[in-house]
Amino acid sequence: MQNSIRLKLKAANAKKWKNGYPLIKKEDVLNSHDLKREGTIFELVDEHQNFIGKGYYGIQNKGIGWILTSQQKEPIDQPFFEKKLKLALNSRKSFFENQDTTAFRVFNGEGDGIGGLTIDYFDGFYVINWYSEGIYRFKDDILQALSVVTDFKGVYEKKRFAAQGSYIEDDDFLLGDKAPAPLIVKENGIKFAIYLNENAMVGVFLDQREVRKAIRDKYSKDKQVLNTFSYTGAFSVAAALGGAAKTTSVDVANRSKSKTIEHFRINGIDFEAQDIIVDDVFQYFKYAVRKNLQFDLVILDPPSYARSKKNTFRAEKDYSDLLEKAITITAKNGVIVASTNASSFGMDKFKGFIQKAFQQTGVKYEVLEEYRLPSDFKTIKEYKEGNYLKVVFLKKLS
Incomplete structure (x- = not known):
């Protein structure tokens, strides 16, 4: 007991x-x-x-x-975690069978019955994310359960429970064989370079898989594309593979340039034909206005909170202002991909931010389509905050 x-x-x-x-x-x-x-x-x-x-x-x-x-006599032990993991893996069977996608989420916290724990799959390697010291106390039971229900190549961990939820720098390798660096995975045929032991972020955000597919398949052909807060350029690669005339990737982090170049290279794209800019996005918007630049597709996916030398951004407070700037440099009949991963507000409030931005600029718009978390990021209706991703494709009409 x-x-x-x-x-x-x-x-x-x-x-x-x-x-x-x-x-x-x-x-x-x-x-x-x-x-x-x-x-x-x-x-x-x-x-x-x-x-x-x-x-x-x-x-x-x-x-x-x-x-x-909800069962009072059910023990929280290795068989408990084994049962939860087995159910989660079975529900992702179609992902394991898809040869064009070798990176996805296999366990999504409370959506799969264990809040504070997520596990991602990268071509045979598993990455466990521990979101509190509390769930980390069950590490041995969870690792044993994972060993029973999977035939993994190797296992890594990310400890995300330091002060303010930050990542604890450490050797993240746990079990099995070490992955190559980079490990090349596929997502709907797009290749990404993954570094499992580099830092908290391995190289691509898996929750945007369906959005990248839409950008590639429906929105990029012959378009001038601006990807802001571009990280490792995943959206830019999707746009280029979709036939974009040119992509421009902007991110304040110095390492974003080399990571973006790497992603272009492994997908057979001439990176020198693209613009990859290390700059504060807010400063770049000012530059784009001065130069009268216009883009047919603008991707706006900022972090929930971002801070640079000159600007601080909080999605709940500042998204409308950011979107206004994007509207200004979007061509008529162009498309804006408005995205946020902030869990502090829902889709209705997000649409309110969108409406406010267009009203402020005096521009009309049309909602083309919307995206939430993909099916491997399982959520439950009782915990709406868990379905944090909100993406709206917007057409600028006038």
Whole structure:
């Protein structure tokens, strides 16, 4: 029998968790002070001491723990994790069978039943992301479970639970064989260079797979394309493979240029025919206005929070202003890919930011299509915050 702490919900809150909400915050319970060590198992009860769920104590962003099971007698142990992993892997069977895509998510936190844990697959190698010291306490059980249910080439980890949720620099290799650097993977036939042991970000954001496919297949032919906050140029590569006349990639990070060149090269694209610019995106917008530059396709996918020497960006506060700048340099009948991964607001609010930006510029627009997280990034309806990705394709009409 596992030792556990009883956490008592405040009276007004019980219904939400009885309906399957998985995250616990400090202000939701009466006795959070009883939790001393991350990884402690707790039983959540209502004001009448009725059992609601069992989970673990782990500090992650605004939360202090996740519900893992509604069965009071179910132990949180290696067989528990094995069962969860097996279900998740089976649900991704079609991805494993797709030879054109060899990189995807195989376990997506609370969507697959374990908040605070994600696992990504890169052509036989698995990367585990631990989002709190609490879930990290179960490392041995989870690794053993992964060893049982997969035939992995190698396993890496990313510890994302330092101060303010930052990545803990370390040797990320855990088990099996080490991956080549780079490891070349495919996504809908597009090649990406992945570095599993370099830092927290391995080289491509897997949640944008369907958006990149749309850019390549439907929006790039003969277009002048601007990719802002371009990171390693994944959107630019998709656009170039889709027949773009030219791509311009802009990112403030110095290493973005060499990474983008590498991605162009491995896809057989002449990088010298593209513009790859290391600059603050906000400064580049000013430059583009001065030079009267116009683009047929503008990709706007900033981080939720970004800070440079001259600018600080918070998606919830500043997205409309950023979009206004993008509208200014988008050609008539051009398309803007407005994207955010901010989990603090939903699609309706995001569309409000979009509407505000177009109203401020006096420009009319049409929504062409929308994207949320792809199916391998499984979510649950009880936890809407988990479906964080919001992408809207917008046509500038006037």
